[in-house]
Amino acid sequence: MGQLVNGVWKDEWYDTDAHGGEFVRSNAKYRNWVTADGTPGPSGEGGFRPDSGRYHLYVSYACPWAHRALIFRQLKDLQDHIGVSVVHPDMLGEGWEFRQDFPGTTGDRLFDSDYLRDIYLKANPNASGRVTVPVLWDRERETIVSNESADIIRMFNAAFNALTGNEDDYWPEHLRGRIETVNSRIYDSVNNGVYKAGFATSQAAYDKAVGPLFDSLDWIEGLLADHRYLTGETLTEADWRLFTTIARFDAVYHTHFKCNRRRIVDYPNLWGWARELYQWPAIAETVRPDHYTRHYYYSHDMVNPNRIIPTGPDEDWTEPHGRG
Numbered sequence: 001m002g003q004l005v006n007g008v009w010k011d012e013w014y015d016t017d018a019h020g021g022e023f024v025r026s027n028a029k030y031r032n033w034v035t036a037d038g039t040p041g042p043s044g045e046g047g048f049r050p051d052s053g054r055y056h057l058y059v060s061y062a063c064p065w066a067h068r069a070l071i072f073r074q075l076k077d078l079q080d081h082i083g084v085s086v087v088h089p090d091m092l093g094e095g096w097e098f099r100q101d102f103p104g105t106t107g108d109r110l111f112d113s114d115y116l117r118d119i120y121l122k123a124n125p126n127a128s129g130r131v132t133v134p135v136l137w138d139r140e141r142e143t144i145v146s147n148e149s150a151d152i153i154r155m156f157n158a159a160f161n162a163l164t165g166n167e168d169d170y171w172p173e174h175l176r177g178r179i180e181t182v183n184s185r186i187y188d189s190v191n192n193g194v195y196k197a198g199f200a201t202s203q204a205a206y207d208k209a210v211g212p213l214f215d216s217l218d219w220i221e222g223l224l225a226d227h228r229y230l231t232g233e234t235l236t237e238a239d240w241r242l243f244t245t246i247a248r249f250d251a252v253y254h255t256h257f258k259c260n261r262r263r264i265v266d267y268p269n270l271w272g273w274a275r276e277l278y279q280w281p282a283i284a285e286t287v288r289p290d291h292y293t294r295h296y297y298y299s300h301d302m303v304n305p306n307r308i309i310p311t312g313p314d315e316d317w318t319e320p321h322g323r324g
């Protein structure tokens with residue numbers, strides 16, 4: 001685990017001591033947008049048109065942020081237009097690697113590189129910062145369009161509609177205000193909350209994260225008692241953004257990140273909702289417990305020094321969800 005400093009790889013973890021034991025996530029650096037007509041999006045430069053085969057997605061099946069992008073590639077029928085490379089689940093001293101000795105890994109399908117950092121260095125030989133997945137790569141301009149999953153899913157939601165004919169909209173105009181409110185609470189206390197609890201190196205930092213996490217899960221349980229989805233009766237990006245964290249919760253975050261007040265199966269509405277999303281067409285194949293259990297328990301030796309991988313809970317995600 002490390003980062004690039006002026007183009008050079010340094011094997012160093014997040015400096016939690018600088019923040020009283022708290023894990024502080026770095027912001028993504030590449031924030032350009034593919035748009036329907038190639039004009040600039042909400043941030044970054046223009047010139048990224050939605051051409052078939054032009055873009056390539058680098059992911060880990062372990063990572064909840066990369067998982068969002070994989071889900072939107074499925075939901076929006078982008079499989080034939082945007083290729084994918086899948087890294088190895090172990091993220092060790094060299095960062096994400098393209099080793100292929102684990103089922104489902106693909107190697108780097110574009111450049112046959114050894115490490116994900118090589119892709120960041122292709123975009124900028126003097127790059128500094130963390131080398132994260134997902135990465136949306138532009139084969140034409142040979143650069144990174146975006147390494148921010150929240151942006152990538154919105155591009156996938158709308159920019160390629162003319163190419164695919166798929167007009168499904170997971171960010172409908174009339175729900176945007178509500179989606180933003182739900183997203184921001186869930187991002188801070190749940191999606192990132194599990195990491196803040198798990199990577200805390202002081203009791204105070206852990207306590208500060210785990211309380212709001214379970215308050216939010218209780219709040220979500222209430223929302224899902226009244227409505228089928230988080231923002232009402234329409235399935236939106238807010239649901240999918242939460243889903244990737246929930247999918248990993250009982251198997252990983254409950255144990256490895258000490259988020260153990262309750263499990264997802266203890267929340268009847270949330271558990272039914274989670275199964276409905278899992279059973280949505282083409283989604284189950286993006287959910288890879290083999291990758292995420294291996295990644296977390298094996299890579300984070302500061303959390304789990306003996307790297308023992310637990311057998312995992314016996315939960316049936318294919319059981320009828322009973323919603324709707």
Ligand SMILES: N[C@@H](CCC(=O)N[C@@H](CS)C(=O)NCC(=O)O)C(=O)O
Pocket residue numbers: 001002027028062063064065066130131132133134147148149150
């Ligand atoms: N804000 C980014 C976060 C991505 C992220 O942190 N990915 C993790 C994997 S789950 C990663 O690659 N971490 C490597 C590191 O921090 O060095 C997004 O949502 O796309």
